[in-house]
Amino acid sequence: MHPYLQIENVSMVFDTKNGKFHALRDINLMLDQGDFIALIGHSGCGKSTLLNLVAGLIEPSSGVLLLNDREIRGPGPDRAMVFQNHSLLPWMTCYGNVHLAVERVFGAKETRKQLKARTEAALELVHLSHAMHKYPHEISGGMKQRVGIARALAMQPKLLLMDEPFGALDALTRASLQDELMRIVQETSTTTLMVTHDVDEAVLLADRIVMLTNGPAATIGEVLSIDLPRPRDRLALAEDVRYHRLRHAVLEFLYQKQLRKAA
Amino acid sequence: MSAVTFEEARSPDVMASPASEPLAIPAQVARPMPKARPTPWLQTGRGRAFSAALGRILRVSLPPIIGMGLFVLLWQLVSVSSGAAGLPGPAKTWEAARALFADPFYDNGPNDMGIGWNILNSLYRVVTGFGLAAMVGIPLGFMIGRFAFLSGMLAPIISLLRPVSPLAWLPIGLYVFKETEPASLWVIFISSIWPIILNTAAGVARVPQDYLNVARVLALSEWKVFTKILFPSVLPHMMTGIRLSIGVAWLVIVAAEMLTGGSGLGFWVWDEWNNLNVEHILIAIFIVGSVGLLLEQGLLWLAKRFEYA
DSSP, X not given: OOOSEEEEXXXXXXXXXXXXXXXXXXXXXXXXXXXXXXXXXSTTSSHHHHHHHHHTSSOOSEEEEXXXXXXXXXXXXXXXXXXXXXXXXXXXXXXXXXXXXXHHHHTTTSOHHHHHHHHHHHHHHTTOGGGTTSOGGGSOHHHHHHHHHHHHHHTOOSEEEEESTTTTSOHHHHHHHHHHHHHHHHHHTOEEEEEESOHHHHHHHOSEEEEEOOSSSBOEEEEEEOOOOSSOOHHHHTTOHHHHHHHHXXXXXXXXXXXXXXX | OHHHHHHHHHSHHHHHSOTTOTTHHHHHHTSOOSSOOOOOGGGSHHHHHHHHHHHHHHHHHHHHHHHHHHHHHHHHHHHHHTOTTSXXXXXHHHHXXXXXXXXXXXBOSTTOBOHHHHHHHHHHHHHHHHHHHHHHHHHHHHHHHHOHHHHHHHHHHHHHHTTSOGGGGHHHHHHHHSSHHHHHHHHHHHHHHHHXXXXXXXXXXXXXXXXXXXXHHHTOOHHHIIIIIIHHHHHHHHHHHHHHHHHHHXXXXXXXXXXXXXXXXXXXXXXXXXXXXXXHHXXXXXXXXXXXXXXXXXXXXXXXXXXXX
């Protein structure tokens, strides 16, 4: 069986005003269905570029990306994206924002009633049924991000892409959303690729952590398998020796192997 | 309690004691009053709320009232100092205005109509001319904002034509249409179209990339992108353009009607000038100002309803 997502020899060169900028080189990565992969690295290393390549928002300079054995050409609703700054449309309610996505994906073959049920179910999944008819500016940052997740999951994507989804939130909100995300991903067994710069978040959530070297021309430095049993509990892990060993491995990569190059 | 400290602080022995002996003050404050006075109403909770509200109202309304009062005073001074045949004063103008507004909608033939008809005529021209400008300007603005090629094509033309004084377009209108009515509509159209085009185009160019990325990830159809993302996002900018356009149109219509004649506020001003009825000219200035203010405020209110936090 082929891997679900295949990234083969992908390089990315941007044409900028100051000449060519080599962002990524020789990226090779395979994801199986149901995998949760965290992409981690120093800022500017091209994590988001790699995510945008999988989303199809940009095209690779060389190499190929395959999802389910089909080449990724342009963006599509089979790869739902959760943006760092939630990107909800401010002129629609939470319901409206999720419904826009639901309608796009299922509108052709389902009745209005079914679409409504899907939208409501997605908001229920992130515990936001009570705020369904509020506008984005009426709810908190954490709630907005939950709507963003609901919008992405409601599309039943083949792949859930998350670009530092909790980066803009405070620590407590972030923790509760991480727990919710863990639960949801396990319930729906969604294949997920998440960009993060938070070591704890990566170790807590991921099956594998893909660590990128510093740019320019960043590539995959190490891949760390997180073999902690699921469901994971952040309190229990705090005293788990394996957790600390894994966390240490990531920190070591980021702050010993990579920091000197950045300086 | 604050009343007590206030009384105590004023008592002579406290005033006499130097600041280096702060311990003496609390001892005196703590001294029990022989008999509790009823609190004055202004110091009760309700009284305080009342005086605070009164203060707020005064702070907001006093400056404009004083400003208007000084303005009327200045007007009176100018009118008195200019002599009997000079500028009419506020009282005389007020009397004339009362007579004028007593019967705003009479109609004694084309050159003698009530003030109400003249206002409505001017408003009708503004709305028609502006409506035509919006019908052309909004789609054009969207296209200029969306297609860089079109923007490059039209930018020099717009830059060249926009600074032209509105009335300079009137002879062209008269020549082409051979009639005054379409000519004045043409002047309104051409002078109010620029703010609509430019603001709409700027709004389209400034649609946040995040929203467009949402559209791309969802792979929305062009129609959905327009109705769900572009249009709502551009609407506040468009409203600004509309507000500026109507402001310009209202400025221009009075001048245009002075030249074309027939009906409307501008015609009326010129007609009263020919009759040497200066009170009516002053009244006309107030009417033009008030209607302009109402238009502006109405559109601001409308724009607020389309704003997203």
